[in-house]
Amino acid sequence: MPKPLIITSNDLILEKLPFKPYRAARERRMIPFLPEEGQPQTRVIETRSGRVLTVKRGDILISEMDTPEFVWPVDAAIFEASYEVIRPGVCIKRAISWLAPLTELTDGDPDREVTVVSLEGTNTVRAGDYYLAKGVAGEIWAYDAKKVGKIMKPVE
Numbered sequence: 001m002p003k004p005l006i007i008t009s010n011d012l013i014l015e016k017l018p019f020k021p022y023r024a025a026r027e028r029r030m031i032p033f034l035p036e037e038g039q040p041q042t043r044v045i046e047t048r049s050g051r052v053l054t055v056k057r058g059d060i061l062i063s064e065m066d067t068p069e070f071v072w073p074v075d076a077a078i079f080e081a082s083y084e085v086i087r088p089g090v091c092i093k094r095a096i097s098w099l100a101p102l103t104e105l106t107d108g109d110p111d112r113e114v115t116v117v118s119l120e121g122t123n124t125v126r127a128g129d130y131y132l133a134k135g136v137a138g139e140i141w142a143y144d145a146k147k148v149g150k151i152m153k154p155v156e
Contacts, residue, residue: 004113004124005105007132009140013105019098019134021155022148029068030083030091031061032076047072049144053120062091073120081136096155098134099143102127116142 007013033055035041041057048070055061059073060083074083082095102125106112110128118141125142133143143152 002112004115006115006117007105007140008117009134009138014132014134014140017100017104017132019100019132021096022099022152023096023155024093024151025153026151027065027086027090027092029063029065029089030079030085031071031089033057033059033061033073045071045073049123051121051123053118055120065090075119075137075139078119078135078137078139095136097143097152099131099148099152100134101145102130102132102142105132114142116140118142 033043035043035057043055044052045055046052048067053073055073058076060076060079061071062074063069063071082093083091084094085091102114103110105114106127110126112127113124114127114130114132115122115124116132119139123142129145130142131145131148133141135141
């Protein structure tokens with residue numbers, strides 16, 4: 001089996017991918033990560049998909065409303081540019097996310113592994129199961145293809 005293809009937000013290939021605009025259509029829980037002085041200012045978390053991510057002071061921990069135990073971090077500046085707090089502890093993502101099937105990077109091979117280097121860490125996934133997502137600051141991450149139809153709606 002070939003080594004995983006590694007993709008970062010600086011790769012020029014991103015300019016050639018057929019990204020399409022989507023918007024999340026769901027309320028989410030949010031909790032700022034603000035440890036007190038003397039406490040560790042970073043934390044390592046494991047996502048539901050098994051990704052290991054690093055949370056730093058000031059990041060916002062986001063989760064779906066029905067699964068608050070599964071969180072992922074969002075950089076504070078990206079949160080400010082991308083999300084809207086609609087009531088205490090609840091937000092919606094107002095920014096557009098750009099999605100392209102990861103198979104666009106693997107010449108259509110759904111079984112090829114791709115390692116996506118995000119702001120919080122790396123995630124190696126099967127290309128056929130994920131999209132490549134790009135956010136407001138050019139940051140990238142792997143986005144579960146099963147969630148595209150459930151959570152994301154195409155922007156017309």
